[in-house]
């Protein structure tokens with residue numbers, strides 16, 4: 011049988027970090043639409059079980075319209091069973107409170123809850139702050155195929171009680187076949203022990219530049235030979251951070267060409283951040299900003315960060331009879347570390363040059 015494992019949809023999240031007001035509203039709606047499309051994918055592929063491993067909602071922001079739409083989606087698909095374990099962002103919400111009135115929505119409490127379907131045992135619990143006894147209470151029948159669902163970061167050793175963590179060592183040799191995890195926002199999988207595999211599905215859509223790359227869900231297939239799983243990229247927009255070294259660039263056409271080369275494969279509906287690095291001489295500096303103008307409207311969102319440094323011989327400048335030379339000498343006499351001195355000198359010289367400093 012086929013099962014969808016997803017997590018960290020964060021419906022209702024504010025999304026205002028990079029976007030203007032209208033884009034943020036649109037992006038919030040897109041998150042909800044992605045979940046709707048995920049359910050459509052399940053219908054089309056005759057998948058009757060969807061595991062949601064936490065943080066379906068951002069409870070702080072999700073309004074009653076969002077939860078209402080979600081409940082409508084669940085109710086419209088009685089042929090699909092939704093198994094929803096809450097995470098650290100959606101511990102208390104209307105969906106959990108409404109679960110008893112939705113036949114195909116199954117939730118987990120702070121003690122182990124277990125469900126059985128098609129020869130598969132699904133067990134999960136919402137971890138709290140004193141988990142050692144909870145882990146020791148977990149007993150699974152070795153003759154069954156066991157899925158365990160939890161939400162939290164991977165920890166090891168005797169670390170049972172850190173909030174939002176899952177202790178992998180405490181789950182070893184417990185007859186787990188597939189550990190369905192949520193909390194990390196990127197797909198990640200590996201061996202739990204000799205028998206089992208752990209898997210983080212990652213979030214359905216990236217929300218910031220700390221969530222670059224493909225996002226989606228996991229398609230798990232279980233048959234008499236065991237399980238196979240694969241990551242399915244599903245996000246409607248991806249975030250990309252692209253580094254460009256400008257050290258060898260000097261003319262405006264060269265800058266534009268470098269940008270074109272790096273950005274040519276990125277679809278127009280995506281988010282792009284260009285990070286300029288390397289060194290520049292004073293003449294080529296202006297080209298950096300102008301070159302980005304050609305790309306501002308080519309993507310749903312575009313921004314650039316300037317992490318370049320001025321190419322300058324500080325040893326020569328230290329002997330210069332000028333304001334800049336005097337500045338370098340003052341900083342060199344400060345007693346700060348060489349690295350701190352260099353950072354201050356670069357910032358100071360850029361400021362004296364009338365440049366934007368960040």
Ligand SMILES: [Mn+2]
Nearest residue numbers: 065097098193
């Ligand atoms: Mn989380």
